[in-house]
Amino acid sequence: xxxxxxxxxxxxxxxxxxxxxxxxxxxxxxxxxxxxxxxxxxxxxxxxxxxxxxxxxxxxxxxxxxxxxxxxxxxxxxxxxxxxxxxxxxxxxxxxxxxxxxxxxxxxxxxxxxxxxxxxxxxxxxxxxxxxxxxxxxxxxxxxxxxxxxxxxxxxxxxxxxxxxxxxxxxxxxxxxxxxxxxxxxxxx
Numbered sequence: 001x002x003x004x005x006x007x008x009x010x011x012x013x014x015x016x017x018x019x020x021x022x023x024x025x026x027x028x029x030x031x032x033x034x035x036x037x038x039x040x041x042x043x044x045x046x047x048x049x050x051x052x053x054x055x056x057x058x059x060x061x062x063x064x065x066x067x068x069x070x071x072x073x074x075x076x077x078x079x080x081x082x083x084x085x086x087x088x089x090x091x092x093x094x095x096x097x098x099x100x101x102x103x104x105x106x107x108x109x110x111x112x113x114x115x116x117x118x119x120x121x122x123x124x125x126x127x128x129x130x131x132x133x134x135x136x137x138x139x140x141x142x143x144x145x146x147x148x149x150x151x152x153x154x155x156x157x158x159x160x161x162x163x164x165x166x167x168x169x170x171x172x173x174x175x176x177x178x179x180x181x182x183x184x185x186x187x188x189x
Contacts, residue, residue, distance in 0.1 A: 120152030133189030
């Protein structure tokens with residue numbers, strides 16, 4: 001299977017999981033993330049805001065706010081593979097991007113440089129992960145570009161059904177995450 005076929009396969013697999021089952025699985029993943037020492041220790045959380053059939057991240061974000069952590073959401077920079085991170089204190093005021101993802105508005109007064117934080121935790125989306133932490137993303141390269149300069153802990157969220165033995169056709173810019181969390185286990189990569 002080439003990357004395009006692989007992405008199609010895992011999108012179909014993800015969409016085939018009934019909504020109530022996804023909710024149960026995602027709640028278990030949330031519990032595991034909240035129990036991670038890296039989550040407890042972080043002062044900055046860099047989650048993605050889930051959409052569609054992605055693993056739900058809103059409860060993790062709410063828990064971070066309750067714990068007094070700084071939460072930033074990404075905003076993709078058009079025409080690049082870069083993301084800028086903006087502090088958010090609620091889900092109000094987010095705007096829909098051209099990719100259909102809710103993002104924080106571009107406001108320089110809320111922009112945060114993750115390098116300014118000692119203990120940062122980034123939640124990384126993916127269609128599939130393997131046990132080495134490599135992922136099949138959506139093909140935009142945004143997270144690979146970001147992770148190349150990120151010194152915090154990176155965590156891939158993955159339902160067990162989307163865990164694969166290996167991710168196909170890795171390229172030199174493909175980077176692994178440090179931890180993969182599923183509903184049944186934590187894989188340290």
